[in-house]
Amino acid sequence: MPDAGDGRREAGAPRRRGAVLEEAILRAAAEVLRESGVAGLTMDEVARRAGTNKNAIYRRWTDRVALGVAAYRRLAAAETTVPDTGSLRGDALELLRGANSTWSSPYGEILRGLIAAAGGTPGLLAELRDPEAGGGAYESAWTEVLGRAVTRGEATPGALHPRVASAPVALLRNEYMTRGVPAVQDAVLVEIVDEVFLPLVHGRGAGGGVA
Structure with a gap:
């Protein structure tokens, strides 16, 4: 049989x-x-x-979109490498530059196509965007570099928060979604790191919180 x-x-x-x-x-x-x-x-x-x-x-998988989301998560994980420059700022810039390069490549087209196809299915969108659902390869990498920063004494354990780790990726994604640009300028990536991410990390160390 x-x-x-x-x-x-x-x-x-x-x-x-x-x-x-x-x-x-x-x-x-x-x-x-x-x-x-x-x-x-x-x-x-x-x-x-x-x-x-x-x-x-x-x-x-219930349909081709669900299968596509699962397959894309594998692609994203394979394409994401975790830098180790010796400093949180250096690692953060390398991660953002890598994400920017990937999202402006054919892989970014795949992601945008899946987001459009999954528009009516919140669960699939969660898998693409939410690190807790396994779709956040970039967010996991940010958690790792934050952990290294804590070990080096650049940040306190309070900075190891999921919202802190996901903030840079969310801001980069917002540039694509709201501005419709094919690639984000490097000056914007530096601004995300220097003006938002690092102050957020240091704020957690000073006793600040994340809602």
């Missing part, structure tokens, strides 16, 4: 189930997103590349 979870596997190939099959599906979806964007992401094409059938995909 054919494997319902992998009906297209080659004859004699081992049956894939669980995490192994899910990995193959996500890898195939990420390939389609990179090559064809959100418009080209179809369950048929992902099934063909993953060597499975659409039923196996639908058991895990």
Whole structure:
């Protein structure tokens, strides 16, 4: 009897189930997103590349947008590297510059396409934007550089707050969404770090709070 979870596997190939099959599906979806964007992401094409059938995909993701969000999270995590310049300011600037470069690239087009496609589904938007939902690769990186700053004595443990970590990314995203620019000028990135992020971090150390 054919494997319902992998009906297209080659004859004699081992049956894939669980995490192994899910990995193959996500890898195939990420390939389609990179090559064809959100418009080209179809369950048929992902099934063909993953060597499975659409039923196996639908058991895990309700539609192509949900699959696309999961695949994009993998892409974002792979593209995000955590700098270690030796200072919080240096790390912050490197992170913002990396995010700016990525969001103004084809990966940014994918993200904007997914946000538009998921517009009526708050849960999917949360996965794309909320670090607690696993979609915030950049926010996780900010938490790491903040942790290093605490270890070096540049910040107090009070600065390790999710809203502090997410503030620079939210401000950068706002530049794209409200100004419609293809890329944010470096002077704006410096301003976000020097005029907002670092004072916010130091304010937490002085006993300030974040609502």
